[in-house]
Amino acid sequence: MLAGQIAFYVLAAAAIGSGIGVIAFRNAVYSALSLIVNLFCLALFFLMLNAIFLATVQVLVYAGAIMVLFLFVVTMLSPENDESLPTPDRLGLWQRGAAVGLGIILAGAIGYIVVGQAALHPDAVATGAQDLASQISRNGNTEAFGQALFHGFLFPFEVTSVILVAAIVGAVVLGRRTSSREGE
Amino acid sequence: MAFTYAISGGDWARIAPELALLVAALLVMLVDALIPARLRGALVIIGVMGVLAALAGVIMLYASSGSPSAFGGMVTSDPLALFATLVILAATGLSLLLSPGYIERQGTRQQGEFYALVMLAATGMVLMAASTNLMMIFLGLELLSLPLYVLCAFAPGQQRAQESGMKYFLLSSFASGFLLYGMALIYGATGATNLGGINHFVATHAMSATAGFGPILLGGMALLAVGLAFKVSAIPFHAWTPDVYQGALTPVTALMSVGTKMAAFVALIRVFDVALAPVRADWQGIMWALAILTMVGGNILAATQTNVKRLLAYSSIAHAGYLLIGIALGTQAGIAALLYYMAAYAVMNVGAFGVVLALERVAGLGTNLDDYRGLASRRPALAAALAVFLFALAGIPGTAGFVAKYAIFAAAVTGGHAELTIIGVVASMIGFYYYLRVIWAMYFVPAPDMPAAEAANANPHLSLAGLNSAVVTKLAASGTPLAFSAGLALALALIGTLGLGIFPAPLISLARQAAGLP
Numbered sequence: 206m207l208a209g210q211i212a213f214y215v216l217a218a219a220a221i222g223s224g225i226g227v228i229a230f231r232n233a234v235y236s237a238l239s240l241i242v243n244l245f246c247l248a249l250f251f252l253m254l255n256a257i258f259l260a261t262v263q264v265l266v267y268a269g270a271i272m273v274l275f276l277f278v279v280t281m282l283s284p285e286n287d288e289s290l291p292t293p294d295r296l297g298l299w300q301r302g303a304a305v306g307l308g309i310i311l312a313g314a315i316g317y318i319v320v321g322q323a324a325l326h327p328d329a330v331a332t333g334a335q336d337l338a339s340q341i342s343r344n345g346n347t348e349a350f351g352q353a354l355f356h357g358f359l360f361p362f363e364v365t366s367v368i369l370v371a372a373i374v375g376a377v378v379l380g381r382r383t384s385s386r387e388g389e
Numbered sequence: 390m391a392f393t394y395a396i397s398g399g400d401w402a403r404i405a406p407e408l409a410l411l412v413a414a415l416l417v418m419l420v421d422a423l424i425p426a427r428l429r430g431a432l433v434i435i436g437v438m439g440v441l442a443a444l445a446g447v448i449m450l451y452a453s454s455g456s457p458s459a460f461g462g463m464v465t466s467d468p469l470a471l472f473a474t475l476v477i478l479a480a481t482g483l484s485l486l487l488s489p490g491y492i493e494r495q496g497t498r499q500q501g502e503f504y505a506l507v508m509l510a511a512t513g514m515v516l517m518a519a520s521t522n523l524m525m526i527f528l529g530l531e532l533l534s535l536p537l538y539v540l541c542a543f544a545p546g547q548q549r550a551q552e553s554g555m556k557y558f559l560l561s562s563f564a565s566g567f568l569l570y571g572m573a574l575i576y577g578a579t580g581a582t583n584l585g586g587i588n589h590f591v592a593t594h595a596m597s598a599t600a601g602f603g604p605i606l607l608g609g610m611a612l613l614a615v616g617l618a619f620k621v622s623a624i625p626f627h628a629w630t631p632d633v634y635q636g637a638l639t640p641v642t643a644l645m646s647v648g649t650k651m652a653a654f655v656a657l658i659r660v661f662d663v664a665l666a667p668v669r670a671d672w673q674g675i676m677w678a679l680a681i682l683t684m685v686g687g688n689i690l691a692a693t694q695t696n697v698k699r700l701l702a703y704s705s706i707a708h709a710g711y712l713l714i715g716i717a718l719g720t721q722a723g724i725a726a727l728l729y730y731m732a733a734y735a736v737m738n739v740g741a742f743g744v745v746l747a748l749e750r751v752a753g754l755g756t757n758l759d760d761y762r763g764l765a766s767r768r769p770a771l772a773a774a775l776a777v778f779l780f781a782l783a784g785i786p787g788t789a790g791f792v793a794k795y796a797i798f799a800a801a802v803t804g805g806h807a808e809l810t811i812i813g814v815v816a817s818m819i820g821f822y823y824y825l826r827v828i829w830a831m832y833f834v835p836a837p838d839m840p841a842a843e844a845a846n847a848n849p850h851l852s853l854a855g856l857n858s859a860v861v862t863k864l865a866a867s868g869t870p871l872a873f874s875a876g877l878a879l880a881l882a883l884i885g886t887l888g889l890g891i892f893p894a895p896l897i898s899l900a901r902q903a904a905g906l907p
Binding site: 356357358359360361364365367368370371372374375377378379381 | 394395396400411415418459460461463464499502505506509510512513516522524525528529531532535536538539542543
């Protein structure tokens with residue numbers, strides 16, 4: 206217990222220190238590197254809370270993929286380097302066809318889930334659907350996480366996808382306007 | 390907590406209004422990609438149909454029986470959520486109707502995206518009002534905020550619009566951080582993100598709470614209050630409001646001033662007045678102080694404005710102050726009065742912004758108080774409409790604003806906070822000054838080049854040639870024809886403003902039902 210507490214305070218100090226680093230460094234690359242340290246500390250916090258799956262995802266997604274993206278943007282972004290983006294008005298016929306086909310598949314999948322009402326995993330029901338602790342002990346961390354995400358917290362999860370749609374539309378609006386103004 | 394809640398079809402029916410708005414948003418984007426550019430103005434029809442479909446959903450849910458809760462306590466369709474949805478739908482529908490003509494005039498080419506973002510923002514507002522879980526409140530808030538950031542910066546090539554969008558984005562994200570940290574602390578203190586669970590924990594531990602979760606819960610409540618107070622633009626978290634409202638396209642401003650407020654006030658009601666009711670002593674003082682600061686400060690700051698859009702922005706801050714009385718009281722009567730006030734505010738405020746919009750030229754020109762001089766002789770119908778809306782905002786009897794103010798002040802007196810009523814009435818007196826200043830400018834101050842304008846009105850073709858170019862521009866501006874849909878929206882808002890003032894009873898009973906009163 207004592208060792209755990211010491212580890213927590215060391216990690217907390219590192220997390221706060223690197224968090225300050227993110228906003229204090231004048232060089233954007235240093236800020237991004239501090240953010241990696243910060244995200245890594247968070248992953249270790251999850252590990253200390255026995256959330257092994259979350260810790261893994263944290264490292265894979267945030268400290269890995271998203272940080273690489275950050276560094277790419279930081280190093281490549283230069284205002285004068287403006288390449289003309291392909292305009293969506295010039296979609297090829299096969300793209301339209303593919304869009305329609307994929308759209309039908311998506312509609313079918315959603316219809317199946319909504320109408321078919323995806324049932325709980327039998328294991329989850331057997332171990333007492335209400336109790337997270339027994340879920341974890343019986344089925345393991347990852348499966349309990351999956352059950353929670355796609356059953357109890359399915360609705361917030363779905364709403365997040367709508368928020369992402371809004372963000373994408375917003376990015377398209379703001380991004381396209383810049384290029385069209387420069388074209389004038 | 391049900392981590393393994395199995396979703397059934399009934400859950401989806403409980404969020405019918407949200408689904409209708411979302412489907413409309415997606416349809417707008419889909420149709421936008423398929424039709425030629427010159428037809429894109431017609432996309433507003435899909436938006437309006439989405440609002441009507443959502444309205445049908447609300448009526449269906451009012452008629453339905455059974456438990457209103459859905460998705461394992463994530464959202465609800467209780468009368469409070471339905472009432473808030475009605476207000477948000479009214480604001481969205483009117484804002485949509487005001488948009489055609491105006492957004493083309495402002496040089497907007499991406500109409501499809503504009504309407505899609507408006508619908509997505511409305512979805513977020515309704516969702517936030519229906520949320521009974523801290524996570525859902527946050528997600529609803531983000532869903533309404535993200536489209537609004539973009540919509541604020543929508544006017545192409547206008548610095549003021551970009552300032553508006555950027556300012557709103559940075560400050561609002563910062564406020565969201567406060568909100569989220571507050572939620573995390575409340576979860577840490579109570580072990581629940583579900584409002585029912587929080588209420589249960591607080592109620593059972595309230596007496597023995599002084600040692601254990603006291604500071605954590607207090608900190609969480611304070612941070613949550615900051616985040617939500619920012620969204621309703623209560624003083625001292627109001628500084629963004631005038632700049633953002635002035636720079637944004639006027640239909641967006643109208644939607645924002647009503648929809649965001651309604652959603653955030655429902656969240657305030659659910660979190661503070663319901664879930665945290667057992668520890669009322671801890672937060673009531675904060676809300677009390679916020680209400681007084683916002684009422685007095687908003688009205689005093691509004692009195693010094695010379696731009697009508699900024700004036701209405703400060704007036705919306707002042708109205709947030711009156712509404713905060715309903716939160717500070719913590720009584721059901723206070724909540725009912727707040728809800729009625731919000732409905733009245735929706736029609737009169739969107740109406741006022743609608744007239745501003747009809748008179749506005751490109752890049753926010755024509756919104757200064759000086760531009761309104763002599764309006765009564767140039768555009769008598771618009772001037773009369775604006776006068777009614779401003780009288781209603783000031784709270785003159787016979788309008789919705791009077792009934793709303795009366796209800797909320799009466800609730801304050803019966804709730805044992807007569808001092809809030811006294812301060813509110815004094816603050817409204819200051820409010821009279823600046824609303825009447827606009828009306829005075831319209832009716833009793835002649836326009837600077839009145840004789841020329843009159844001559845041009847008498848025979849435009851003959852006399853236009855002889856006028857200097859400044860006057861011609863002015864005439865062209867004041868003569869912008871009102872789009873049919875905008876006229877319809879103004880007429881509806883006018884009917885609402887006067888109707889709610891003369892026959893307030895049905896809506897009051899609906900508001901009382903939403904607040905849990907018989």
